[in-house]
């Protein structure tokens with residue numbers, strides 16, 4: 089089994105790191121990457137083979153597209169060489185499997201995946217969608233690849249990727265935004281930058297660990313922190329009065345709408 093990545097950036101690096109720790113061997117993996125320094129880094133770090141985009145590359149059973157969405161079309165159209173029929177996996181945001189299939193005159197052995205950046209520390213969340221023609225073996229292989237960088241969920245409809253992108257794809261940025269705000273709040277309370285950083289990061293890390301290990305849901309855990317007439321109650325009331333919950337729901341809806349829009353834009357042949 090040979091697996092080729094087209095694009096050897098951040099997300100490809102995360103996947104390769106996870107896969108080599110979870111039973112894939114480095115000599116099964118090849119990366120096509122234009123940046124020579126990045127190619128050297130991938131060889132040194134993971135022991136994979138590499139090539140530049142215009143150089144010949146090994147025949148592959150699986151090709152994983154990990155370039156920017158706007159770079160995808162030419163890369164996809166060059167992917168089926170010498171009559172091979174590999175499983176194609178795309179992690180490019182916004183580009184629909186049906187669009188990739190159209191670029192390849194109806195080729196249907198395609199899986200689309202939306203991972204997220206915590207994949208870099210093997211704590212990713214990936215949503216997977218397979219075209220109906222993709223068989224059980226290809227689905228199982230795709231799942232094995234992405235469980236090497238975290239958890240996975242299968243989506244029945246491709247349109248669900250827009251909602252998933254808005255929650256788990258973009259979601260790490262929402263959490264980092266909250267962490268930035270909590271640090272700013274600590275600075276406003278007079279703490280030094282170092283202490284503000286420690287207080288914010290350890291509070292978020294500890295809360296997530298508690299939530300994951302507890303039988304209580306998030307609402308119950310929140311109530312357990314919130315003493316009647318105490319300090320937390322004041323803060324939560326301030327969140328509620330400023331419609332924070334509704335703002336988060338509306339923000340995710342805006343992200344999902346943008347994902348749908350990108351799907352339209354990137355699917356329009358004239359734009360690429």
Ligand SMILES: NC(=O)C1=CN([C@@H]2O[C@H](COP(=O)(O)OP(=O)(O)OC[C@H]3O[C@@H](n4cnc5c(N)ncnc54)[C@H](O)[C@@H]3O)[C@@H](O)[C@H]2O)C=CC1
Nearest residue numbers: 095096097098099120141154155156157179180181203204
């Ligand atoms: N960053 C995120 O949170 C997420 C990103 N994605 C998707 O993952 C994909 C990759 O993202 P990153 O790894 O963050 O980007 P990146 O910029 O780190 O990696 C892209 C790589 O592709 C290479 N490249 C450019 N043209 C090429 C070509 N013609 N052939 C081969 N390689 C080429 C670049 O040199 C670069 O190393 C994007 O499509 C993005 O939408 C998906 C989920 C989450």
Ligand SMILES: O=C(O)[C@@H]1CCC=N1
Nearest residue numbers: 181204253256257258
């Ligand atoms: O912001 C974006 O468009 C991509 C998709 C999910 C995370 N980053």
